[in-house]
Amino acid sequence: MTYIAKPRMHHPELTRNKVGYTRRDYEGPVSTLCAGCGHDSISAAIIQACFELDIAPHRVAKLSGIGCSSKTPTYFLGASHGFNTVHGRMPSVLTGANLANRDLLYLGVSGDGDSASIGLGQFANAMRRGVRMAYIVENNGVYGLTKGQFSPTADRGSKSKKGAINRDSPVDLVGLALQLGATYVARSFSGDKAQLVPLIKGAIEHGGAAFIDVISPCVTFNNHGGSTKSYDYVRAHNEAVSRIDFIPQHSPITTEYAPGEVVDVEQHDGSTLRLRKLHTDYDPTDRYAALSYINAHQERGEVVTGLLYLDPLAVDLHVSLNTSDTPLNKFGVKQLCPGSQALDKINAALR
Ligand SMILES: Cc1ncc(C[n+]2csc(CCOP(=O)(O)OP(=O)(O)O)c2C)c(N)n1
Ligand code: SF4
Numbered sequence: 001m002t003y004i005a006k007p008r009m010h011h012p013e014l015t016r017n018k019v020g021y022t023r024r025d026y027e028g029p030v031s032t033l034c035a036g037c038g039h040d041s042i043s044a045a046i047i048q049a050c051f052e053l054d055i056a057p058h059r060v061a062k063l064s065g066i067g068c069s070s071k072t073p074t075y076f077l078g079a080s081h082g083f084n085t086v087h088g089r090m091p092s093v094l095t096g097a098n099l100a101n102r103d104l105l106y107l108g109v110s111g112d113g114d115s116a117s118i119g120l121g122q123f124a125n126a127m128r129r130g131v132r133m134a135y136i137v138e139n140n141g142v143y144g145l146t147k148g149q150f151s152p153t154a155d156r157g158s159k160s161k162k163g164a165i166n167r168d169s170p171v172d173l174v175g176l177a178l179q180l181g182a183t184y185v186a187r188s189f190s191g192d193k194a195q196l197v198p199l200i201k202g203a204i205e206h207g208g209a210a211f212i213d214v215i216s217p218c219v220t221f222n223n224h225g226g227s228t229k230s231y232d233y234v235r236a237h238n239e240a241v242s243r244i245d246f247i248p249q250h251s252p253i254t255t256e257y258a259p260g261e262v263v264d265v266e267q268h269d270g271s272t273l274r275l276r277k278l279h280t281d282y283d284p285t286d287r288y289a290a291l292s293y294i295n296a297h298q299e300r301g302e303v304v305t306g307l308l309y310l311d312p313l314a315v316d317l318h319v320s321l322n323t324s325d326t327p328l329n330k331f332g333v334k335q336l337c338p339g340s341q342a343l344d345k346i347n348a349a350l351r
């Protein structure tokens, strides 16, 4: 049995959001992951973000690869579209679905093994093409599902549960996402819901490729001394560059801040990301400065979290390809297949 259904009864007066759903409507069956796994906290943050964003569940498509992390879409948004792909292939399947139906909101959930090992090429091409999606990697530094081998994001010198030392250089997905052209790049920690929920909201509402690397400790295989992906290590080395508040479209801005204390960045859909800067020298609109800031802090063993880079004017793959505003899956056979005469004309024009 891979999941346990939750009891369907709930209190009739549970709070409903603007589209009439309760928080329970965004949940899935009971998780079968190990108790305390960081991945379950990320599922809870996704549920809260979608409930608070007033997104009708049927407007979301959640796609994943293979791994404990990739199992999690079963445990949230039970009434949304879902596709559990082959290991490392979530980005290409999501790209195809997005091109066929641009009306849905795409959520890609993956693991550090799924995205930084077998799926590295897929991750790279989704980022560089600007596929509109919220791409979340639940990063625990190990292949949890196959019993805790080091993954490519494990830091050099970090120790396995049995004491083996990792001698390989790490793949930094945040650095890669920045270099490859992602237009929304963030890092967070599964143990920091206050930071993670607004980051997920901003990613869902972003108009291009949004990537969030969430450090998500594996309590069974990688939560010991010597691991740099344990709860204790991340709590002790977390360097948040900013706190963000997500302000939906047309909502009144109520909190008052002293000048210079916050930066408001409006996204293409009219929502605002309010950044409360914790490090005044950090500029989240400068891709290359962000890269060198992150690298310098990483050298010192610090984990830089928060919204690391944002291009509020991002455009996505549909704009680059100049696709029709009507989703392709809404066209009938007549429009999609104009017949052999039309094809002959095109061929003749190319001769
Ligand atoms: C093509 C293929 N190769 C290898 C595997 C075995 N396998 C399953 S999950 C996994 C790694 C999962 O690691 P990660 O993505 O980090 O997820 P986690 O379990 O840590 O959340 C591997 C190697 C597979 N299922 N398919
Ligand atoms: S093995 Fe690790 S990653 Fe997998 S469910 Fe257990 S704690 Fe989570």
Ligand SMILES: [Mg+2]
Pocket (backbone or CB within 6 Å): 067, 111, 112, 113, 138, 139, 140, 141, 142, 143, 144, 151
């Ligand atoms: Mg992993």
